[in-house]
Amino acid sequence: MSVTTIHEAKTNLSRLIEKAERGEEVVIARGKQPVVRLVPIAKQSGKRPIGLFKGKYKIGPDFFEPLPQDEWEAWEK
Numbered sequence: 001m002s003v004t005t006i007h008e009a010k011t012n013l014s015r016l017i018e019k020a021e022r023g024e025e026v027v028i029a030r031g032k033q034p035v036v037r038l039v040p041i042a043k044q045s046g047k048r049p050i051g052l053f054k055g056k057y058k059i060g061p062d063f064f065e066p067l068p069q070d071e072w073e074a075w076e077k
Contacts (some may be wrong), residue, residue, distance in 0.1 A: 001025040003034060 002024065009016055009028045016038055020026045026038040067075070 001027060003027045003029050005029055005031070006035075 002019065004012070004016060004026065006028060016026050016028075020038045021040045023040075027034045028036045028038060066072075
């Protein structure tokens, strides 16, 4: 784990991002007090599989009915 001050982080942000992307833990401190941890965003796996939620949700027949007039007007505002 590397601890970096805010000033050093501003100067070396690209290098710190590369470290985090490689899986290294990067902590940014205000003085000697750690305040944030820099971590990479998890990569998207691509397309979602078809049928992922099959059988988990039910849509009733009223779903396909027109909205009541007051709800329709609320959407148009």
